[in-house]
Structure formats: C-alpha cells, structure tokens
Amino acid sequence: MREGLELALSRHGHRVRAVESGEQGLERLRADPPDVVVLDLMLPGIDGFEVCRRIRAAGDVPIIMLTARGDDFDVVAGLEAGADDYVVKPVQPRVLEARMRAVLRRVGREQAELERYRDLTIDRAGLVVTKRGEPVGLAPTELRMLLELSGTPGRVHSRQQLLESVWEHGYFGDSRLVDACVQRLRAKIEDDSAAPVYVQTVRGFGYRFGPV
Amino acid sequence: MREGLELALSRHGHRVRAVESGEQGLERLRADPPDVVVLDLMLPGIDGFEVCRRIRAAGDVPIIMLTARGDDFDVVAGLEAGADDYVVKPVQPRVLEARMRAVLRRVGREQAELERYRDLTIDRAGLVVTKRGEPVGLAPTELRMLLELSGTPGRVHSRQQLLESVWEHGYFGDSRLVDACVQRLRAKIEDDSAAPVYVQTVRGFGYRFGPV
DNA sequence: CGGATCGTGACACGACCATGACATGGCGCG
DNA sequence: CGCGCCATGTCATGGTCGTGTCACGATCCG
Numbered sequence A, B: 001m002r003e004g005l006e007l008a009l010s011r012h013g014h015r016v017r018a019v020e021s022g023e024q025g026l027e028r029l030r031a032d033p034p035d036v037v038v039l040d041l042m043l044p045g046i047d048g049f050e051v052c053r054r055i056r057a058a059g060d061v062p063i064i065m066l067t068a069r070g071d072d073f074d075v076v077a078g079l080e081a082g083a084d085d086y087v088v089k090p091v092q093p094r095v096l097e098a099r100m101r102a103v104l105r106r107v108g109r110e111q112a113e114l115e116r117y118r119d120l121t122i123d124r125a126g127l128v129v130t131k132r133g134e135p136v137g138l139a140p141t142e143l144r145m146l147l148e149l150s151g152t153p154g155r156v157h158s159r160q161q162l163l164e165s166v167w168e169h170g171y172f173g174d175s176r177l178v179d180a181c182v183q184r185l186r187a188k189i190e191d192d193s194a195a196p197v198y199v200q201t202v203r204g205f206g207y208r209f210g211p212v
Numbered sequence C: 001c002g003g004a005t006c007g008t009g010a011c012a013c014g015a016c017c018a019t020g021a022c023a024t025g026g027c028g029c030g
Numbered sequence D: 001c002g003c004g005c006c007a008t009g010t011c012a013t014g015g016t017c018g019t020g021t022c023a024c025g026a027t028c029c030g
Helices: A002-011 A022-031 A048-058 A072-080 A093-106 A140-151 A159-166 A176-189 B002-011 B022-031 B048-058 B072-080 B093-106 B140-151 B159-166 B176-189
Strands: A037-040 A063-067 A085-088 A114-117 A120-123 A128-131 A156-158 A199-202 A206-209 B037-040 B063-067 B085-088 B114-117 B120-123 B128-131 B156-158 B199-202 B206-209
Touching: A002 A093, A022 A037, A022 A048, A037 A048, A048 A063, A048 A072, A063 A093, A072 B093, A085 A093, A120 A140, A140 A159, A140 A176, A140 A206, A156 A159, A159 A176, A159 A206, A176 A199, A176 A206, B002 B093, B022 B037, B022 B048, B037 B048, B048 B063, B048 B072, B063 B072, B063 B093, B072 B085, B085 B093, B120 B140, B140 B159, B140 B176, B140 B206, B156 B159, B159 B176, B159 B206, B176 B199, B176 B206
Parallel strands: A037 A063, A063 A085, B037 B063, B063 B085
Antiparallel strands: A114 A120, A120 A128, A156 A206, A199 A206, B114 B120, B120 B128, B156 B206, B199 B206
16 A cells, blocks of 8 residues: 555655655654655554654644544544544545645645745745745736746846847837846845845846856 | 634634524524534533434434533433534544544545635535635636636736636636636635735736635 | 946836726526 | 526726836946
C-alpha cells in the first residue's frame, strides 16, 4: 500500500518520501521536514499514536492519519493525539490527495510557487510581491516590468525590448517611459533607490534584475 | 456551553440549530430534521432520556449524548434509550466533531468534504455555499465563478480565462460581463463589498480568490 | 568642461473598475 | 397556456488611480 500511494502521489506532482517505520519517519522529519505527514497507525515498533504525539511535540507539521474502517476509537484517539484529519483504509489516492490539499489549505501552507531574492518574494501565480513579508502595492505596468526583468535574472534588457514585452500593444513613444516606470518600481521595492539592489541600471544599454 | 458549541461547529462548516429545551428540540425535529442530534441530559422540562426515546420513536436520526464525566449510569441508560454515542462533559468541539463524523459515517450519512475559508464554506459535491453556517443563495453563474476561482486559491484569473471557463459556450462578448458577475457574487458573500475578502480585484489583470 | 545619459518630481489625461439601472429571456408556478 | 419572478447580459456613470509626458537636476564619460 505504501508503494502504491507513493507512486500515485508522485504521478500527481508531489514529492513523496516513504519510510517503513515510525523511527525512520521521525528521523527523516528532523532531516527534511515535509509539508504534510501521512501516518498509518499500524506500524512496526512504536505505534502510530506515539509517533503522532512526538511529531506534534516537535513542530506543527500537519498530520493525516490512516485508520482501519469503522474503528471509531482510533479516530478520536488520533485526533486527540494531534492529527489534523484521518482517512479510512482502504484509501483511494484521489481521496487522500483531496484531504491533503484540504489540510494544507487549512493550515495555510498551500505550496505556492514563490521566488525569493533576498528580502523580495515574487508569486507569479498570485501576482503578489512581498518585501520582508509585507505585500508591496505595485501598479500593473510596474508589476509586468518586474516580472519581465526577474524572469531572466542577470540578463540586461534594453529599453526597446522592454517596450515591446511590457507594453504589449506595440508602442513607439519615448523610451524614457521605461525610465519612469523603473523609477516608480524602485521607489516601492528598493530600500535606497539611489543604490538599487534589485533593478540595476546598465548605463547605455538598459536594466538588469539582480542579485544573481 | 450551547452557544460555544454552536459557534465552534458553525465555523467548521456545519449548519447548527441550537434550542433551549427538549420541547423546542422535538418541535424543531419535526419541522427540519437534522443529520445528527447532540443532546444534553441536563434539560429544563422533560429530561434527556425521555427526549431521546421520543426522537428514536419518531425516526432514525443519530443521537450523540452529552453526559457528566464518569457517570456510568447515564451512559448505560443513554445508550439503552437509543443514543448512538456519548461524549463526556466538558466537551472539546474537536472531539465532538470527530464523534459526529464517526456516527454519520456509521449510518452512511457522511457529509461531503467541505472547504473552509474564514466564514465561508464550500461544498463542491453538494454545490452548497454557507456563510457563518447560513446557506448562501447563489445563482448558477455566480456559483460557477466562485468554484472556478476558489479551485485555485491565491491564483489570479484573467477575465478571458474566466469567460472561457465559467461561460463554457465560447463567449466573445464584453469582458465587463465578468465584472458584473463578480459584483453580484460579492454582494452575497462579502461582508463589505467595498473591502472584499474572498474575491479580490487585481487591477489590470483580473480577479483572485483569497484570503491567501 | 561639455554632452549624453539617467534620476526625480509634478501634473493632467485617460484607463480601469465598482455600482446601479434596465431590458431580455428562461423557467417555474399557478 | 399565461403570468411573474429571477438570472443574466448590457449600458451609463462616477471615482480612483495608473500612466505618459515634460522639465529640471544629478551623474557619468570622454
């Protein structure tokens, strides 16, 4: 069953690390904490409840328990031991995955695709930029500019390239418009706009997103 | 305690109807049978056992009893009166909820998986949306819009994407139609539509379901 | 030192969106 | 079959904020 679940979840894009006992699981947990733990109660060595309590004592990693069908005592004991949810065996990968997503959402750990650059994080899916955890209010064009530049960090983008990629409707105005936009962008994401860290000027050529 | 449980269970997506006496409960039961009854033994008027027997005589609604700690007599008498399970006071909402789910599963009435977002719960299987436990009357298009947005929380959906996914029959009208639909949706699920919590505007890009 | 390049701030126009009203059409109910 | 309600698409309005432009000052380079 373990191998079956590992295969099914892997095929759905999850990184799965399956272990064979509670001891291995706890060790693995210290080395590389996962986003969610799926814990069977039937274990060799220390039992599932004890594993659950130890995981809960060590941190707040969400836990989904696998229990035998109809064993109400296990369910209640499991939840009291600190589990976040339970799934009865035999388990369908689809159901387990739904519960995993629900639990992850509940504890607010939905794994977003976040890019981090020093104090700056960029969420391309949600179009949210945060600086030291605080969201930065970027205007649409400023945001497109940042996305374009940060899409290829370290590469210099000419003003003409930026005019075409950021201003989608073919634009043939003053290329100084790019300067103005960069300026406004810097004012919002840089600590000291006189010494920019993220959007750097390459005199005579254009702009570059750093640090590499 | 009644109000505390009502609040806690409502926040977990259950529709709760609390009453103050056995008579009220029995009356309510006839008018709108619930999926499960949580019944305290300490009641004004007719006592809990009698209420339990009458409920059992009227139908097969599952009953969970609240008993004083360690009172074995109550437990036995309660189960003989027809209760399906019991929980000792003081009761933790989490424990009660686990028992409720266990009992509902036993009688084959497990409710569908609910997604919770603050005061909002979404039942994708039953297509029911509730706000603070009260069902929200959404129009078909509004519901599809909410399901589409909340399917990938935190992700920005462009108006074009929404037109294609929510209005299945390829639609090429004014994309402002999306605005109107969002507006109507907000009026029903947001506390303050001027400061939306669930459906957020991302100026220049589209809409996003939050909270992140 | 002079010219080119870039940063900075001000400002006015316009894009973008919320909001409400209104016409239409579908569906249920009598 | 007719009526009425509700959902839906369209439009107009108003307000907010983003954006393009300009002028001036700072800075860098030859």
